[in-house]
Structures are given as structure tokens and as C-alpha cells.
Amino acid sequence: MNEEIIREIKELKKRRNAIILAHNYQLPEIQDIADILGDSLELAIRAKEAREDVIVFCGVRFMAETAKILNPKKTVLIPEKDAGCPLADFLTPEMVIAARRDHPGAAVVLYVNSTAASKAEADITCTSANAVEVVRSLEATTILFGPDSNLADYVQSKVPEKTIIPLPPGGHCYVHELFTCDDIIEAADRGDVTICHPECPREVRNGSDLVASTGGMVRMAENAESWTLLTERDMAYRLRMLFPDREFHVKDEAICRDMKKTTLESVLRALRTDTYEVVLPDEIMERARAPIERMIAVR
Numbered sequence: 001m002n003e004e005i006i007r008e009i010k011e012l013k014k015r016r017n018a019i020i021l022a023h024n025y026q027l028p029e030i031q032d033i034a035d036i037l038g039d040s041l042e043l044a045i046r047a048k049e050a051r052e053d054v055i056v057f058c059g060v061r062f063m064a065e066t067a068k069i070l071n072p073k074k075t076v077l078i079p080e081k082d083a084g085c086p087l088a089d090f091l092t093p094e095m096v097i098a099a100r101r102d103h104p105g106a107a108v109v110l111y112v113n114s115t116a117a118s119k120a121e122a123d124i125t126c127t128s129a130n131a132v133e134v135v136r137s138l139e140a141t142t143i144l145f146g147p148d149s150n151l152a153d154y155v156q157s158k159v160p161e162k163t164i165i166p167l168p169p170g171g172h173c174y175v176h177e178l179f180t181c182d183d184i185i186e187a188a189d190r191g192d193v194t195i196c197h198p199e200c201p202r203e204v205r206n207g208s209d210l211v212a213s214t215g216g217m218v219r220m221a222e223n224a225e226s227w228t229l230l231t232e233r234d235m236a237y238r239l240r241m242l243f244p245d246r247e248f249h250v251k252d253e254a255i256c257r258d259m260k261k262t263t264l265e266s267v268l269r270a271l272r273t274d275t276y277e278v279v280l281p282d283e284i285m286e287r288a289r290a291p292i293e294r295m296i297a298v299r
């Protein structure tokens with residue numbers, strides 16, 4: 001059954017001149033059919049450079065929107081229209097506007113895990129791979145940073161010379177909030193090197209050997225024999241495919257429900273019926289493009 005679907009996906013991909021981009025948290029069967037796998041920064045850059053007519057984005061909505069904003073002439077498809085990110089939805093454009101009013105002179109840095117309408121109110125965006133460099137690149141010494149307050153706190157620890165104000169306070173990812181110091185203790189008992197995503201709470205970040213974006217995890221994985229990954233479970237699939245001689249331990253409950261919505265069937269449907277095309281108001285796209293492009297210039 002799956003073989004038949006995969007065969008049809010490949011055939012349609014060729015016929016439609018399409019490329020499949022997939023995030024590192026996608027289900028194994030989606031990772032297997034992707035042309036490009038990556039973290040949100042790598043996928044945004046790849047989407048911007050795509051020459052194909054159609055980009056099928058297997059991830060969550062803010063990622064597909066970023067691809068559309070960076071390469072607006074292409075047809076960008078998100079196979080599951082309800083694949084969202086609750087963290088991105090924490091922040092509204094009105095909250096950004098109000099915070100700016102309350103903090104004149106502050107720069108607004110928004111995590112790409114935000115809606116296009118919120119990005120349109122930002123000075124620059126960032127991902128977990130480049131947040132520290134983005135904040136360092138700014139002249140402003142007070143930074144409104146949202147919507148992930150753990151990432152804001154991580155940046156504050158690396159850039160103590162600036163004041164980072166979380167916007168809103170308490171914004172977090174429910175998947176990464178699952179990790180506790182007990183996970184670090186268990187990993188140490190196994191003799192593992194621990195690597196956590198910066199969306200994890202402060203005590204987990206402080207207890208981990210390393211902190212990295214999902215792309216950073218890929219780049220570091222060959223440096224140790226046995227790892228505990230404090231991030232979404234299917235990150236381990238990506239790493240096991242790349243490094244079969246290494247061990248990767250994960251927490252089984254650390255599942256991003258929205259990342260798991262995309263299936264082989266929905267990718268096939270996307271290519272057959274152009275569902276669901278990412279459509280954004282021109283005005284929002286224009287205004288959101290500048291902060292994303294500024295981020296890419298920093299990298």
C-alpha cells in the first residue's frame with residue numbers, strides 16, 4: 001500500500017516539478033520521501049532558493065508561510081491545513097504593537113515560530129539556530145523577544161550585555177516543557193552526552209552538555225557514541241539514518257502532535273489536488289519579508 005503511494009508521489013513530483021521539504025520532526029515515512037530535511041532556518045533558506053514550481057512543505061504552518069513569503073511566485077502547499085504550532089499562536093500582532101509602544105527604542109525580535117501577521121510587526125526574525133547572533137547583530141540594547149520565553153532566557157544568558165524582555169512572558173512549547181532534570185539524571189546514568197533544544201526550560205538547559213537547534217544536533221551527532229536528545233522524538237529517526245553506528249535515546253512522550261499530522265496520504269493528496277495552498281494577504285507578505293530577509297543576511 002505505502003509503496004504504491006510512494007510511487008505515485010514520486011511520479012507526481014516529477015510531473016508537477018515539485019520539491020518536498022520536511023522538518024526534522026516529521027514522521028519517519030515522510031522523512032524518507034523528502035528531498036530536503038532540515039531545521040527551520042535550513043528549510044527557509046532552501047525554500048527561498050527553490051527553482052521548482054511547487055514546494056510541498058511537510059512541517060507546520062509558520063514554516064510553510066515563511067517559505068511562501070520568501071518565494072512568493074511558487075505554489076507552496078501544506079498537506080495538512082491544521083498543522084499549526086501552539087507556540088506561534090501565543091503571540092498576536094496587537095501584543096507586539098502594544099509592547100513596542102511600552103518600550104520605545106527597543107528592537108522586536110520574533111522567533112520564526114510566529115504567525116505571518118506578527119512577523120509583519122517585527123524588526124527581525126530568528127530561529128533557534130541563529131537567535132544569539134541575530135540579537136548580537138542589533139544596535140538596540142533592549143530587545144522584545146517572543147514568543148518563546150525559554151529561548152528568550154537562553155539568549156539572555158549568552159548576551160548578558162543586553163536586556164531581553166520576553167513577549168509575552170511565559171510563552172513556551174508544550175513538547176519541550178515536558179523535560180525535567182530527571183531526564184538529565186537518567187541520561188547520565190546511561191553514560192550519554194545530553195543535547196537539548198533551547199525551547200527547554202532553564203534547569204534542563206543548564207544541566208545539559210549541549211544546547212542546539214535540530215540542525216545543530218545533526219552537525220554535532222558524530223562527536224559522541226551515545227546521546228540523549230531532549231527534543232521531539234522523531235529527531236532520533238533523522239539521526240539514526242545519518243549515523244547508524246551511534247545511539248540516540250529520546251523521551252517517548254515528547255511528540256509534537258501537529259508535526260505528526262502529515263501522512264503519505266496527505267502528501268499525495270497535496271500533489272494531486274493542490275491542497276492546501278498557502279495564501280497570505282500581499283500586504284502581510286511584503287511587511288513580513290523584510291524581517292525574515294534581515295535574519296537570513298545574519299544567518
Ligand code: 13P
Nearest residue numbers: 039040041127128213214
Ligand atoms: P528548529 O529550528 O531547531 O528545527 O526548531 C523548530 C521547532 O519548532 C522546535 O520545536
Ligand code: SF4
Nearest residue numbers: 085086087173175256
Ligand atoms: Fe511548535 Fe513545539 Fe511543535 Fe516546535 S515542537 S512546532 S515549537 S509545538
